Amino acid sequence: MSGKPARARYTEERGEGAPADDRGVARRLFAILDAFTTPTLASSLSLTAIADRAGLPLSTTHRMVAEWVSWGGLTRQDDGRYSLGMRLWEVGVQTPTARNLRTIALPYLEDLYESSREHVHLAVLDGLDALYLEKLSGHHAVRVISRVGGRLPLHSTGVGLVLLAYAPNDLIDAYLSGSLDKYLPGTVTSPEELRRRLAGIRTEGVAVMSEEMTAGSSSLAAPIRDRTGRVVAAVSIVTRTSPFAPHKPDPAHEQAVRAAAHGVSRALGYRRSDS
Numbered sequence: 001m002s003g004k005p006a007r008a009r010y011t012e013e014r015g016e017g018a019p020a021d022d023r024g025v026a027r028r029l030f031a032i033l034d035a036f037t038t039p040t041l042a043s044s045l046s047l048t049a050i051a052d053r054a055g056l057p058l059s060t061t062h063r064m065v066a067e068w069v070s071w072g073g074l075t076r077q078d079d080g081r082y083s084l085g086m087r088l089w090e091v092g093v094q095t096p097t098a099r100n101l102r103t104i105a106l107p108y109l110e111d112l113y114e115s116s117r118e119h120v121h122l123a124v125l126d127g128l129d130a131l132y133l134e135k136l137s138g139h140h141a142v143r144v145i146s147r148v149g150g151r152l153p154l155h156s157t158g159v160g161l162v163l164l165a166y167a168p169n170d171l172i173d174a175y176l177s178g179s180l181d182k183y184l185p186g187t188v189t190s191p192e193e194l195r196r197r198l199a200g201i202r203t204e205g206v207a208v209m210s211e212e213m214t215a216g217s218s219s220l221a222a223p224i225r226d227r228t229g230r231v232v233a234a235v236s237i238v239t240r241t242s243p244f245a246p247h248k249p250d251p252a253h254e255q256a257v258r259a260a261a262h263g264v265s266r267a268l269g270y271r272r273s274d275s
Contacts, residue, residue, distance in 0.1 A: 028056060029064055033073070036084055037151060044081040089149070098124070101233060102133050105224070105264045109136055112237060112260040116253060119144055119238040120260075121221075123159035125167060126151070128175050130160035133233070142217045142240045155180055155194055156187050156212045158219030159234035165201040166223055166231035172198065187212040206258060207234075208249050210241050217241060220249050222261035227269030235261050 023031070035045060035053035045053070051061035065082060068074040072087030105122050113120045113136040122134040129151035146152060154160035154175060164172060172195075180189040188194055201207045210218040221236035237257055239250070 028054070028060065029067070031056065032061065032064055032068060033084075033088075044077060044083040046081050050082065098133055101268075104267045105233070105235070106134065108260045108263040108267070109134060109235065111263075112136075112235070112256055113138070115256050116237050116239070117141070118253075119146070121146060121159055121236045121238065122233060123157075123163065123236075124233045125154075125163040128154065128171070128178070130154055130157055130163055130234075132159075142214075142238065144214050144217055144238050146238075152213065153181065153183075155189070156183055156209075158207050158209050158221030158236040158238070161197065161201060161207040161209065162221045162223050162234035162236075163231070165198040165207070183213055184211055184215060186210065206249075206254060207236075214238075218249070220253055220257045222257045223265075224261050225265040225268070225270040227271075229270060232268070233264070235264065 031054040032050055035050045047061060047065060048058065050065060051058045054061060056064070065074060068085070069076055069082075072085045074082045075085040076082055101124070102122065109120050109122055117138040117140075119138070119141050120134075120136040121132060123130045123132045125131070130153070132146050132148055132150050132152070135146055135148050146157075152160060154164040164175060167175075176191040176194060180191070180194075181187075182189050188197065205222060207219070207221040213219075217238050218241045219236050219238045221234050223231040224233040224235060226232045235257060237253055239253065242248070242250075
């Protein structure tokens, strides 16, 4: 599984006196893919938008996008915009860690979905993002922006908070010292408050949040451990926010999320007495 895509954008030589782009061909090609993995989770982009996000001249972008289309990594739509191609999905699902974890977790995710009929997520920590490996959704579930293969911030998602809570201290420090975007009025962006929140998650074993990433939605998430006791993933359900108790989780939902996380953990070899 690859690390977090570079967020810094480089400048390309566009005229007299402009700084030259010293990236090699491979880095320029991957910069084009990075254009699709920003927090906005763009499903399709115009050639100009790709060039802007990748920090490449339009002519270079046109040539390299054509290479990606030829290989199958990108697809050109009827409106002229581009989206990620199936060839990337075929390669990505062969990643051993992601494939094995998803395969082991899927029966428990399905049980969680059947008991709740809400969005069910499985995510892992990748760089400084929550990377979504699986998502099950009901027809009438609340609208959310998560998607399989997509990335969302750690501080404003249920699975993200769990992954951050159990991350190494240096990663927590690095994340909290960076830019913490406020997506909704309820999004917690204070490093001090987030540290207290992470400590609470480690104590309670569950993360609860309401309307911090998507209006009208609340999330419950719990950690998944491997046989060594290390947290390797998080599972969550996302429900409609209750107007009567927006920050108080449904006990049945909390129990179901904890049971799903415990089931996947045991399937991965985790035994509480061993760790």
